[in-house]
Amino acid sequence: MSTDLGLFGPDSVSWRVHREPVLWLAGLRALYLQALHPRAVAGVVQNSDFRRDCWPRLMRTAEYVGTVVYGTTEQAEKAGRRVRRIHDRLRAHDPVTGEEFRIDDPHLLRWVHVTEVESFVSTARRARIGLTDADVDRYYAEQTRAAALVGLDPATVPASAAEVDEFYRSIRPELALTAEARDVARFLTVPPMPGRVVALGRPAWLGVATAAFALLPRWARRLYRLPGLPTTDVAASLTVLGLRGVINALPVRDGPIYREAMRRAEQAHGEVAA
Template sequence: MADDLGLFGPDSVSWRVHREPVLWLAGIRALYLQALHPRAVAGVVQNSDIRRDCWPRLMRTAEYVGTVVYGTTEQAERAGRRVRRIHDRLRAHDTVTGEEFRVDDPQLLRWIHVTEVESFVSTARRARIGLTDDDIDRYYTEQTRAAALVGLDPDTVPAGAAAVEEFYRTIRPELRLTREARDVARFLTVPPMPTKVLAIGRPAWLGLATTAMALLPRWARRLYRLPGLPTTDVAASLTILGLRGVINALPIREGPIYREAMRRADAVRAGQELAI
């Protein structure tokens, strides 16, 4: 495993995008977006208590993404198997038709995957991380490997910016602001806070959540009964640029998964130089 650089490696767009701490905003944005699919949000609400499990759930999701992007191939595949085992036993009921459906239905998995990766790459671009159009297409193509981990056929997953836009165009008629979506959005905006950090944590989180909501596509903001104005996009971009500057100036330590990935990459690079 010492020379296993995982699914992507240091030359990938995925490594470049996900090393940015400001991408936490993209994760929140993705959750707002995912809630607009009635079956996706029903699958979450009917199979978990997000009010009691919100912070551990966010931490587990962040750890999963970090493992898939920066872990070894074996670590990423093991994380994927764990997710597939959990999804395999979960069922939910359509709140309109009453029909039972599997949480790992491929259409739902595609929705979750696309909203996640599109949130990451669009947020990265708004933060001016320096992605070209070719970089964005490469990122989407790379991330089809991550889609395969949760059980999707990579050939059925949008692998470029144009394909992602087409996916959104075709699925938008299915999206709506259900009662469950409204409850989840409200909860994401004002989640419970530990008493010790309530005074500082709540205003800080509210600012992050408001920015994440403003980063949504205009059509998604309109579904939430919010203005879909170009000026909102401009304000959100300026906010995330400022946040990126502040966050990058802080003495934030990288996580162990990232540090280990950098160690393996340095070792491989050193070995290649010796071979030359």
């Protein structure tokens, strides 16, 4: 019986990309970007108490991504079913028209998916993880499997860098800096922290949030009414590269999902060798 290596496996670009702890920046970047879609941010604001639940919510999201990438096929599919059940019962109202819409509207799900995977892979490239253009296209194609878990038809999901660029081009007229987007962006930049860590944690988080924001595409920074200058891109790349070096030098322990994935990969290698 072959070992279940999950949706991707050790030879995938997805395993290479998500091995990097610096991708925490990418997750935060995706949240800044997602807030620019009026319906997407309205769905979050109207269906969650993110101000009180921010840290557990971030941890749950990180755990979900880790499970999808490194978990077994059964674990990934179970996580996807849980997300679909939650989304299935949620509704929100358009902040302009008042029209009710479903949180699992495929158009919104695609926006969230694309902003996530594009944030991951673009941050990985800025950190000089060593991805070729072909690797990036392969990553997007692999991640259509993750899109299927939340209920999207993989055939409708951008599966290359060119398709992601076209998706952004087509959706940009829908994006706007709403009051809710400004509120969420401020919250992401200065979230509440426990009193015992606020003195050190807040300056550190501000530095991380600033770096994540600077990683946004120039057009997204302009929507936030901030300059989309090339010099910002250069500074952001240098910051990510420096952070990657610092993080990789720390004695950071791998999580249990990753360790179990490595154990299964070694077992599968042994089965092939035998």
